[in-house]
Amino acid sequence: MTLEDLRSDLGVAGLVEPDLEHGPNLTAAEARRLACNAAIIPIVLGSDSEVLDLGRTRRLFTPAQRKLIRVRDKRCRAKGCRVKPQWCEIHHLHPWRNGGSTDPDNGICLCAYHHRLIENPAYEHRRLPDGDLHITKRRT
Numbered sequence: 001m002t003l004e005d006l007r008s009d010l011g012v013a014g015l016v017e018p019d020l021e022h023g024p025n026l027t028a029a030e031a032r033r034l035a036c037n038a039a040i041i042p043i044v045l046g047s048d049s050e051v052l053d054l055g056r057t058r059r060l061f062t063p064a065q066r067k068l069i070r071v072r073d074k075r076c077r078a079k080g081c082r083v084k085p086q087w088c089e090i091h092h093l094h095p096w097r098n099g100g101s102t103d104p105d106n107g108i109c110l111c112a113y114h115h116r117l118i119e120n121p122a123y124e125h126r127r128l129p130d131g132d133l134h135i136t137k138r139r140t
């Protein structure tokens with residue numbers, strides 16, 4: 001599967017199991033979901049099986065990074081939200097699947113409600129000067 005295919009929904013990925021040369025085929029969306037749930041680092045191969053993308057070394061923030069981000073952010077960073085950091089999830093500001101790094105500078109505390117909102121394509125957001133995210137419904 002090419003990197004473009006993985007990022008779009010056009011590709012088909014293959015599973016290779018230890019005892020089988022080739023496993024069943026998956027859609028790009030299924031491949032992304034499996035990789036996400038298993039914290040697998042995707043290795044993207046070109047048409048001649050050359051490695052195009054080894055992924056970043058980690059998708060998930062480490063416990064130490066999460067602690068640092070929670071201490072720094074002090075609350076959900078959606079504008080006006082006061083949910084305490086221990087109840088927040090850590091969101092990649094620049095999505096990992098699009099090349100974002102798993103560094104504290106790219107992480108932000110968001111409560112589950114605002115995390116779902118920011119991942120919803122019907123909404124858009126922008127960073128305010130104080131670092132908060134202003135999340136609004138997209139105009140149609």
Ligand SMILES: [Zn+2]
Nearest residue numbers: 076081111114
């Ligand atoms: Zn919130």
